[in-house]
Amino acid sequence: MGELIPLSIPNFEGNEQKYVNDAVAQGWVSTGGAYITRLEEMLADYLHVEDVAACQSGTSALHMALVRCGIGPGDMVIVPTLTFIAAVNPVKYQFATPVFMDCDDSLCMDPNKLEAFCAEECHLDNKGVLRHNDTNVAVKAMVVVHVFGNMCDMEAIMDIAERYHIKVIEDATEALGSHYIEGKYAGRFAGTIGDYGAYSFNGNKIITTGGGGAVVARERGETAHLRYLSTQAKDNQLYYVHNEVGFNYRMTNVQAAIGVAQMECLQRFIQRKQNNFNYYREALLEFLDIKLIDSRENTSSNCWFYGLELPIEKMNCELKDIIDELQKKYGVQTRPIWGLIHEQVPYREDLSYKIERAKYYSKRVLNIPCSTHISEKEMNCVIDSVRTILEQH
Amino acid sequence: MGELIPLSIPNFEGNEQKYVNDAVAQGWVSTGGAYITRLEEMLADYLHVEDVAACQSGTSALHMALVRCGIGPGDMVIVPTLTFIAAVNPVKYQFATPVFMDCDDSLCMDPNKLEAFCAEECHLDNKGVLRHNDTNVAVKAMVVVHVFGNMCDMEAIMDIAERYHIKVIEDATEALGSHYIEGKYAGRFAGTIGDYGAYSFNGNKIITTGGGGAVVARERGETAHLRYLSTQAKDNQLYYVHNEVGFNYRMTNVQAAIGVAQMECLQRFIQRKQNNFNYYREALLEFLDIKLIDSRENTSSNCWFYGLELPIEKMNCELKDIIDELQKKYGVQTRPIWGLIHEQVPYREDLSYKIERAKYYSKRVLNIPCSTHISEKEMNCVIDSVRTILEQH
Numbered sequence: 001m002g003e004l005i006p007l008s009i010p011n012f013e014g015n016e017q018k019y020v021n022d023a024v025a026q027g028w029v030s031t032g033g034a035y036i037t038r039l040e041e042m043l044a045d046y047l048h049v050e051d052v053a054a055c056q057s058g059t060s061a062l063h064m065a066l067v068r069c070g071i072g073p074g075d076m077v078i079v080p081t082l083t084f085i086a087a088v089n090p091v092k093y094q095f096a097t098p099v100f101m102d103c104d105d106s107l108c109m110d111p112n113k114l115e116a117f118c119a120e121e122c123h124l125d126n127k128g129v130l131r132h133n134d135t136n137v138a139v140k141a142m143v144v145v146h147v148f149g150n151m152c153d154m155e156a157i158m159d160i161a162e163r164y165h166i167k168v169i170e171d172a173t174e175a176l177g178s179h180y181i182e183g184k185y186a187g188r189f190a191g192t193i194g195d196y197g198a199y200s201f202n203g204n205k206i207i208t209t210g211g212g213g214a215v216v217a218r219e220r221g222e223t224a225h226l227r228y229l230s231t232q233a234k235d236n237q238l239y240y241v242h243n244e245v246g247f248n249y250r251m252t253n254v255q256a257a258i259g260v261a262q263m264e265c266l267q268r269f270i271q272r273k274q275n276n277f278n279y280y281r282e283a284l285l286e287f288l289d290i291k292l293i294d295s296r297e298n299t300s301s302n303c304w305f306y307g308l309e310l311p312i313e314k315m316n317c318e319l320k321d322i323i324d325e326l327q328k329k330y331g332v333q334t335r336p337i338w339g340l341i342h343e344q345v346p347y348r349e350d351l352s353y354k355i356e357r358a359k360y361y362s363k364r365v366l367n368i369p370c371s372t373h374i375s376e377k378e379m380n381c382v383i384d385s386v387r388t389i390l391e392q393h
Numbered sequence: 394m395g396e397l398i399p400l401s402i403p404n405f406e407g408n409e410q411k412y413v414n415d416a417v418a419q420g421w422v423s424t425g426g427a428y429i430t431r432l433e434e435m436l437a438d439y440l441h442v443e444d445v446a447a448c449q450s451g452t453s454a455l456h457m458a459l460v461r462c463g464i465g466p467g468d469m470v471i472v473p474t475l476t477f478i479a480a481v482n483p484v485k486y487q488f489a490t491p492v493f494m495d496c497d498d499s500l501c502m503d504p505n506k507l508e509a510f511c512a513e514e515c516h517l518d519n520k521g522v523l524r525h526n527d528t529n530v531a532v533k534a535m536v537v538v539h540v541f542g543n544m545c546d547m548e549a550i551m552d553i554a555e556r557y558h559i560k561v562i563e564d565a566t567e568a569l570g571s572h573y574i575e576g577k578y579a580g581r582f583a584g585t586i587g588d589y590g591a592y593s594f595n596g597n598k599i600i601t602t603g604g605g606g607a608v609v610a611r612e613r614g615e616t617a618h619l620r621y622l623s624t625q626a627k628d629n630q631l632y633y634v635h636n637e638v639g640f641n642y643r644m645t646n647v648q649a650a651i652g653v654a655q656m657e658c659l660q661r662f663i664q665r666k667q668n669n670f671n672y673y674r675e676a677l678l679e680f681l682d683i684k685l686i687d688s689r690e691n692t693s694s695n696c697w698f699y700g701l702e703l704p705i706e707k708m709n710c711e712l713k714d715i716i717d718e719l720q721k722k723y724g725v726q727t728r729p730i731w732g733l734i735h736e737q738v739p740y741r742e743d744l745s746y747k748i749e750r751a752k753y754y755s756k757r758v759l760n761i762p763c764s765t766h767i768s769e770k771e772m773n774c775v776i777d778s779v780r781t782i783l784e785q786h
Contacts, residue, residue, distance in 0.1 A: 010420050017417050020647070024410050027403050029603040029651065030596025056449055056604075059625075059641035073466055073488055085635050086625055092638045095466055095488050203423025210422040210645040211449075232452075232479055239713070240732040242478050245485045245739045248452035252603040254413075254647060258422065320632070339633040346638045 005381060007333040008204045008305070011372045012258075014265045019257035031231060033253025035260050042263045043199075043214055046177075047189045053227035054214050054251035054259070058173035058200030061215035062143065063090040064226050064249065065196035068217070069141040069167040071096045076132055076351075078117070078142035078166070080109050081342045082358040087145050087171045088341050097137065100342040100352035106296050107147040107307065107337075107361060111156035114142070117353045118164045130164045132351075141167040146175035146190045148367075149206070149273075149304035150295045154193045155184050161194075168194030173213070176206055177270045177302035178295075186298075191216055201255075206269055206304050206372075207262035209255040269372045273303040276374060280306055283383045287390065289314065293365065305367050307337065308386070312364040315393040319366060322389055330385035337365035398774060400726040401597045401698070404765045405651075407658045412650035424624060426646025428653050435656045436592075436607055439570075440582045446620035447607050447644035447652070451566035451593030454608035455536065456483040457619050457642065458589035461610070462534040462560045464489045469525055469744075471510070471535035471559070473502050474735045475751040480538050480564045481734050490530065493735035493745035499689050500540040500700065500730075500754060504549035507535070510746045511557045523557045525744075534560040539568035539583045541760075542599070542666075542697035543688045547586045548577050554587070561587030566606070569599055570663045570695035571688075579691075584609055594648075599662055599697050599765075600655035602648040662765045666696040669767060673699055676776045682707065683783065686758070698760050700730065701779070705757040708786040712756060715782055723778035730758035 023035055036054055043052040055061050071077055073095035079088045081100040091098045101117065104110040118130065122139055125131050130139040142161065144152045152170075161168045172178070172191030176199050179189040191197025201212035217223045228234070233246025251259075281292045289311040295301035312319060319336050326332040340362050342352040368382050416428055429447055436445040448454050464470055466488035472481045474493040484491045494510065497503040515523050515532055523532040535554065537545045545563075554561045565571070565584030569592050572582040584590025594605035610616045621627070626639025644652075674685045682704040688694035705712060712729050719725040733755050735745040761775050 010422060012417055012420060012422075017414055020413055020417060021410055024405055024413060024651070027405060029403060029405075029601060031604055032596070057641040084625075085633070085639070086641060089625070089638050089640070093486065093640075203425070208422060210647045211424055211641070211643070232477075232482070238716070238728060240478070240729075241737070242732075243738040245482050246478070247482070247486075248450040248479060248604070250604070252648075254603045254651070255645075258417070258647070323631070335631060336633075339635075344634070345636040 004331045004333060005369045005374070005378045006371060007335055007367060007369055009371050010203055010208045011265070011269065013373070015261040016258050019261050020254060023253050023257040028253045030252055031250040033256065035253045035256035036251055039256040039259040039263065042260065046263070046266070047192050047216065048187070049192050049216050050220070051223035052214050052216050053223050053230060054212065054256060055230050055249045056213060056251060057202065057211055058171070058198050058213040059086045059090060060230070060247065060249040061198035061213045062087065062169060062171060063093055064215060064229050064247065065169045065198060066090050066094050066141065067229065068196070068222065068226065069169065071141055074137060076137045076139045078114065078139065080145050081340045081352060081355055082107060082338060082362060083145040083147060083171070083341070084338055085341055085344065087143055088347070092346065098347065098350050100350065100355060102353065102355045103358045103361065105357065106150050107293060108150060108152040109144045109157065110357065111153050111160060113354055114157065115160050118160060121353065122164070124165065128165050130166060139166060141169060143169045143171055144194070145171040146178055148293070148307055149175045149178050149302040150293070151175065151178050151180070151190050151299040151301065153296065154180070158193060170194040170197040172197050173200035174205065174304050175302060177266060179300055180298060181300050182298040194218070201259055206273065206302055207259065207266055209251065209259035209262070212251050212255045212259060270302045272372045273370065276370065276379060277303040277306055279376070279379055280368070280383065287387065290390065306370050308366045308368050310364045310366055317393045319363060322366065325389055326385055330381065332382050332385045333369060335367045337362055337367065397724045397726060398762045398767070398771045399764060400728055400760060400762055402764050403596055403601045404658070404662065406766070408654040409651050412654050413647060416646050416650040421646045423645055424643040426649065428646045428649035429644055432649040432652040432656065435653065439656070439659070440585050440609065441580070442585050442609050443613070444616035445607050445609050446616050446623060447605065447649060448623045448642045449606060449644060450595065450604055451564070451591050451606040452479045452483060453623070453640065453642040454591035454606045455480065455562060455564060456486055457608060457622050457640065458562045458591060459483050459487050459534065460622065461589070461615065461619065462562065464534055467530060469530045469532045471507065471532065473538050474733045474745060474748055475500060475731060475755060476538040476540060476564070476734065477731055478734055478737065480536055481740070485739065491740065491743050493743065493748060495746065495748045496751045496754065498750065499543050500686060501543060501545035502537045502550065503750065504546045504553060506747055507550065508553050511553060514746070515557070517558065521558050523559060532559060534562060536562045536564055537587070538564040539571055541686070541700050542568045542571050542695040543686070544568065544571050544573070544583050544692045544694065546689065547573070551586060563587040563590040565590050566593035567598065567697050568695060570659060572693055573691055574693050575691040587611070594652055599666065599695055600652065600659050602644065602652040602655070605644050605648045605652060663695045665765045666763065669763065669772060670696040670699055672769070672772055673761070673776065680780065680783065699763050701759045701761050703757045703759055708783070710786045712759060715759065718782055719778055723774065725775050725778050726762060728760045730755055730760065
């Protein structure tokens with residue numbers, strides 16, 4: 001066994017050190033500074049939107065979006081069960097109630113079940129508010145996650161949202177750069193179609209600022225309001241006038257300095273992720289029983305993470321045995337897809353709606369190494385290790 | 394008019410660039426990495442506590458402390474009205490109700506009024522829970538702020554907290570290094586006396602990590618629990634088991650790299666802040682009518698910010714006129730003390746208790762330049778400018 005092949009590590013082959021040194025040398029390290037503005041401008045240009053607000057994390061972006069959707073105690077928010085828990089925790093921060101939805105074969109929210117839930121389990125009241133039949137609770141918003149960079153079926157989802165008056169918060173934390181290439185939303189990027197979009201620049205993401213995120217809103221002026229909320233809602237910088245309850249969610253200039261350097265590399269990183277995805281896929285085509293989860297038709301995925309679907313019921317082991325063996329015997333770091341959120345302790349009492357495919361995929365999807373600077377030799381090692389283990393089990 | 398004399402800017406005369414470069418070169422930029430652990434150890438050593446959890450901000454530290462005090466919708470939390478709003482907003486994050494308390498002549502919470510509020514406006518129910526008489530709401534916690542580095546009367550406050558069964562969250566965001574030198578708490582640092590203590594390393598603080606903070610708890614093992622909450626409550630790193638609703642509040646390694654370099658300078662910074670405070674004070678003694686707000690007896694303040702008390706009722710102008718004139722005519726950047734929180738839009742409907750001294754001080758306290766690397770020449774310029782303006786008005 002040679003060196004460890006990590007699952008996903010940051011790639012700092014650009015101007016990261018230079019820009020960070022500049023920020024520190026200038027003394028602009030906190031929530032003011034030119035790199036923050038520059039990063040926001042680069043993101044806005046890239047995403048073809050008017051304005052982007054840089055913040056502390058994808059979680060904080062989602063939290064502020066929920067606040068702006070008016071979500072509070074007693075409201076209901078539709079969320080996926082198969083995703084990282086950060087997409088759902090902000091619902092609890094607002095003391096609202098999540099209702100968990102199943103995924104389809106893209107791992108993203110199943111629009112058919114979403115439609116069925118709205119039509120059969122809810123009704124529009126005489127003020128046009130969607131209400132859950134059993135509890136009469138208002139269903140005001142949904143969080144949809146573009147899992148691993150693969151886009152949700154936004155055409156179906158936006159249509160449902162419009163008909164049932166539900167705000168759409170796109171969790172594009174994994175999907176910076178993913179976009180539609182055909183159809184109604186051709187050219188539109190993940191995060192820019194719904195009412196709000198959240199991005200993450202955490203250490204494992206396609207670009208990183210250490211920790212960090214960004215938020216966009218479709219409505220004119222709304223992104224500026226999110227920025228205001230992220231800086232403790234200061235209506236007057238000097239005289240401490242605050243007309244709302246704000247947060248300490250603003251990105252710092254040091255984080256943004258890293259982010260500007262990373263944005264300079266984004267297109268190259270996406271290209272490599274896509275190339276490596278194709279390399280893996282072609283090599284894996286030799287095995288009839290396993291496949292990489294592919295991106296939705298009419299979309300271009302940033303291919304952030306690679307989800308390998310294993311034929312687990314034909315094997316005499318579980319996913320975790322394979323993960324252990326890959327790590328210990330071959331030095332290949334992998335991870336399972338997430339545990340389903342509706343089965344986690346803090347969410348067990350909450351509603352869920354016909355969860356089936358998520359259970360299926362949670363047992364069999366393995367994430368394999370996908371750093372942007374992974375070598376062909378390393379990918380071959382991953383493929384050979386997986387092949388050997390599958391042949392043994 | 395020469396160069397601007399800023400109110401308070403960071404001082405990076407140490408190893409900041411070296412350590413940040415090291416963190417980026419190693420690729421450890423996110424919420425894992427050796428600098429985070431090192432910063433936590435340095436803080437724990439310095440504060441004489443077992444454990445410190447580094448987090449995103451003082452705000453996030455306070456928020457997690459409130460969560461661990463069990464504060465939720467309907468609970469009441471005692472808070473000061475004369476402080477930065479970040480000390481109070483987390484109460485609203487938990488959908489709890491603040492009750493605003495007055496300050497004494499130290500600008501910190503007045504323990505006499507605190508006692509009177511508990512004794513006259515509340516009662517202990519038969520389970521020993523303090524309840525507000527009029528509303529029967531439980532008063533479970535208080536947030537006390539060590540304003541400008543000057544310590545609250547912790548002897549009186551802890552005594553009241555014990556008798557009325559109220560958890561004490563010390564907001565030591567401005568007071569890293571302030572401590573008791575005599576009495577019951579001799580040697581104990583701000584933030585380590587109450588049940589929880591919150592620190593901030595925002596850009597204007599005595600040491601900075603860009604944005605950042607830390608939290609400590611008195612109870613054994615509790616700080617580790619706060620750290621767990623700050624990392625999305627992962628009970629298993631690989632398998633996505635979460636037994637609580639966590640937050641994305643962990644400090645990053647890049648922030649911590651700056652923090653380690655700053656901690657190496659902390660003692661020197663405090664010494665300079667104290668020396669400069671004394672320099673200002675002696676120069677100002679010549680004016681009978683103005684004074685610097687001094688630190689509490691038996692304590693050593695870190696002298697983070699200098700609060701100049703102006704004889705505003707004898708002057709034919711308001712605080713803001715003086716601030717404008719100092720800035721425009723003399724290039725001296727100053728700021729007013731905060732607007733009272735109970736008068737801000739989001740808090741006007743909440744309870745407040747006999748606010749008097751806070752109103753008095755909010756009209757007359759001016760913060761003057763206090764960076765650790767301010768020169769004697771600059772301080773003289775500040776003093777001369779203030780003197781000239783006072784003589785004119």
